[in-house]
Amino acid sequence: MSKANLDLVGIGNAIVDVLSKTDDAFLSSNKIHKGTMTLIEAEQAEALYAKMGPGMEVSGGSVANSIAAFASMSGSAGYIGKLANDQLGQVFRHDIKAYGVEFDTPSLEDGPPTARCLILITPDAQRTMCTFLGACVWIAPSDLNEEMIKNAKVTYLEGYLYDRPRAKQTFRKACEISHAGGKKVALSLSDPFCVERHRDEFLDLVKSDVDILFANEDEISSLYKTSTFDEAIHYTREACEISVITRSAKGSLIITKDETIEVPAEAVAQVVDTTGAGDMYAAGFLYGLTRSKSMAECGRIGSIAAAEVIAHVGARPQTNLKQLLQEKKAV
Amino acid sequence: MSKANLDLVGIGNAIVDVLSKTDDAFLSSNKIHKGTMTLIEAEQAEALYAKMGPGMEVSGGSVANSIAAFASMSGSAGYIGKLANDQLGQVFRHDIKAYGVEFDTPSLEDGPPTARCLILITPDAQRTMCTFLGACVWIAPSDLNEEMIKNAKVTYLEGYLYDRPRAKQTFRKACEISHAGGKKVALSLSDPFCVERHRDEFLDLVKSDVDILFANEDEISSLYKTSTFDEAIHYTREACEISVITRSAKGSLIITKDETIEVPAEAVAQVVDTTGAGDMYAAGFLYGLTRSKSMAECGRIGSIAAAEVIAHVGARPQTNLKQLLQEKKAV
Numbered sequence: 259m260s261k262a263n264l265d266l267v268g269i270g271n272a273i274v275d276v277l278s279k280t281d282d283a284f285l286s287s288n289k290i291h292k293g294t295m296t297l298i299e300a301e302q303a304e305a306l307y308a309k310m311g312p313g314m315e316v317s318g319g320s321v322a323n324s325i326a327a328f329a330s331m332s333g334s335a336g337y338i339g340k341l342a343n344d345q346l347g348q349v350f351r352h353d354i355k356a357y358g359v360e361f362d363t364p365s366l367e368d369g370p371p372t373a374r375c376l377i378l379i380t381p382d383a384q385r386t387m388c389t390f391l392g393a394c395v396w397i398a399p400s401d402l403n404e405e406m407i408k409n410a411k412v413t414y415l416e417g418y419l420y421d422r423p424r425a426k427q428t429f430r431k432a433c434e435i436s437h438a439g440g441k442k443v444a445l446s447l448s449d450p451f452c453v454e455r456h457r458d459e460f461l462d463l464v465k466s467d468v469d470i471l472f473a474n475e476d477e478i479s480s481l482y483k484t485s486t487f488d489e490a491i492h493y494t495r496e497a498c499e500i501s502v503i504t505r506s507a508k509g510s511l512i513i514t515k516d517e518t519i520e521v522p523a524e525a526v527a528q529v530v531d532t533t534g535a536g537d538m539y540a541a542g543f544l545y546g547l548t549r550s551k552s553m554a555e556c557g558r559i560g561s562i563a564a565a566e567v568i569a570h571v572g573a574r575p576q577t578n579l580k581q582l583l584q585e586k587k588a589v
Numbered sequence: 590m591s592k593a594n595l596d597l598v599g600i601g602n603a604i605v606d607v608l609s610k611t612d613d614a615f616l617s618s619n620k621i622h623k624g625t626m627t628l629i630e631a632e633q634a635e636a637l638y639a640k641m642g643p644g645m646e647v648s649g650g651s652v653a654n655s656i657a658a659f660a661s662m663s664g665s666a667g668y669i670g671k672l673a674n675d676q677l678g679q680v681f682r683h684d685i686k687a688y689g690v691e692f693d694t695p696s697l698e699d700g701p702p703t704a705r706c707l708i709l710i711t712p713d714a715q716r717t718m719c720t721f722l723g724a725c726v727w728i729a730p731s732d733l734n735e736e737m738i739k740n741a742k743v744t745y746l747e748g749y750l751y752d753r754p755r756a757k758q759t760f761r762k763a764c765e766i767s768h769a770g771g772k773k774v775a776l777s778l779s780d781p782f783c784v785e786r787h788r789d790e791f792l793d794l795v796k797s798d799v800d801i802l803f804a805n806e807d808e809i810s811s812l813y814k815t816s817t818f819d820e821a822i823h824y825t826r827e828a829c830e831i832s833v834i835t836r837s838a839k840g841s842l843i844i845t846k847d848e849t850i851e852v853p854a855e856a857v858a859q860v861v862d863t864t865g866a867g868d869m870y871a872a873g874f875l876y877g878l879t880r881s882k883s884m885a886e887c888g889r890i891g892s893i894a895a896a897e898v899i900a901h902v903g904a905r906p907q908t909n910l911k912q913l914l915q916e917k918k919a920v
Contacts, residue, residue: 279907280675312657312684314903315646326643339595353643576610
């Protein structure tokens with residue numbers, strides 16, 4: 259049933275975000291480490307939610323955000339992720355399909371509810387995430403649409419999948435299928451604590467299975483445990499064909515075997531909520547790549563998409579990105 | 590269990606909004622009348638949702654929005670409305686309580702799901718609403734917290750409640766309880782089509798039970814079927830102690846027995862989504878009123894709250910309104 263030859267397939271945790279504004283005192287009193295992602299269980303999620311301010315529910319999930327944005331740029335895309343058969347699952351399914359993304363992973367029956375991520379936004383626009391994985395944990399290799407993956411130019415995975423054994427197996431199998439089809443595998447390192455939890459496996463994975471790596475400075479430094487950023491660059495250049503390091507307001511670095519390209523950040527009138535900035539950058543970069551743009555052009559498209567998302571609350575674009583890229587003469 | 594002497598109790602349809610950006614062509618091709626609220630059944634809601642773009646879920650409901658805003662200004666408030674025991678119901682319950690509102694209406698078991706309102710936002714920032722009432726329809730006089738109502742300074746009701754017989758009974762009973770306690774009843778006319786559907790009953794209600802009336806120009810003209818706006822003002826002055834007519838960018842008019850006060854609209858850098866503008870105005874006006882402010886001051890507080898909400902997507906404030914009012918020296 260899948261269209262042949264999608265540009266991009268994403269595999270990740272299918273999550274609905276609950277975004278709420280808060281202050282630093284709330285984070286400290288609840289012992290939550292600002293700027294990171296913490297995994298929480300159902301009871302913790304309930305207790306934290308009860309204490310949080312009013313929220314806004316928006317479909318999320320790191321790679322799912324990228325896939326939605328990629329489709330909004332007019333790229334052809336598919337997604338694989340596990341939902342429960344509940345109202346939040348219906349919301350997620352509706353939204354990703356509304357972006358024009360192919361999504362046919364069957365919902366989990368009789369298991370935990372659809373995953374949610376409690377996102378606390380502080381006045382400095384930083385986002386701090388507490389994730390209850392729920393149904394996501396039940397993704398299995400049998401959920402992979404093999405036709406879709408082996409025909410897609412790039413399969414994009416998130417490090418977060420590594421947090422559960424069954425998802426890890428699914429992850430490994432997706433890499434095999436993609437490479438067997440002669441296609442590329444991209445990975446986001448997701449979060450410095452996630453890298454800490456799985457460093458040895460990530461090092462192996464990045465070296466043997468990943469063609470395009472996305473990370474921020476904390477994540478790449480955590481992966482290689484280097485004292486300087488330059489050393490980390492050295493290692494990642496050895497390991498991957500393309501490494502992209504996002505650096506917030508400092509822009510991004512694209513590292514290939516032969517060169518290092520600096521890409522400036524796009525100007526933003528007011529940064530409101532940084533949730534999804536990395537996801538949007540990856541979407542834009544991969545959009546350029548699947549259209550054979552130069553590395554610098556790929557980086558610029560990523561930066562434009564990231565700038566759109568940090569100017570409002572929520573991790574998915576509120577603007578038609580295809581139009582935005584045309585206005586900016588980036589495509 | 591209820592705190593004695595709340596400033597304000599709201600009774601309305603407890604709804605979760607699904608907000609989505611669209612264009613005028615989508616409205617015409619789906620035969621939806623721009624700027625109004627249409628009631629739809631479950632199947633219609635599903636069909637429309639399937640065609641809509643990606644959404645954002647935020648607690649809504651006209652009077653519930655006002656009550657949330659009133660609490661955000663630091664007013665003491667309670668709410669009465671019917672939810673189902675489902676995920677969207679949990680979202681609504683969490684949010685209104687997170688604003689500090691007293692809310693203890695029991696959820697409906699084994700009935701339709703929590704109500705949702707599909708809100709289509711066009712590029713002109715206008716909102717067009719299609720509401721599936723779901724569990725709301727099952728509100729009954731027995732859901733009224735009589736202690737709460739008879740002790741509250743003002744009980745605020747929405748015209749939308751009149752769309753179902755059981756809710757109508759509940760509405761009438763709430764008026765009786767409030768007046769028996771020597772307190773005031775406020776009503777929002779909600780929507781010109783809603784006024785059309787119930788004109789005769791509304792005329793009677795406004796004359797005999799309503800102390801403070803909120804309406805926009807279309808609604809008040811529809812109520813009195815007058816050819817000129819001045820005539821409508823004449824009739825509403827006869828009928829109610831205070832009538833407040835909101836007029837979008839033209840500001841608002843406050844009509845009492847003795848005078849007509851013009852209140853200018855607050856400046857907004859960019860109008861993004863007008864959803865909730867009337868609800869916020871009512872919240873601000875009632876906040877001023879319960880603090881014995883002058884009519885002009887009440888109107889200004891309403892205008893400031895309305896200006897906050899139209900500058901972003903969603904019908905509830907994203908700013909602490911107490912602080913905002915202090916910054917604007919309105920309280």
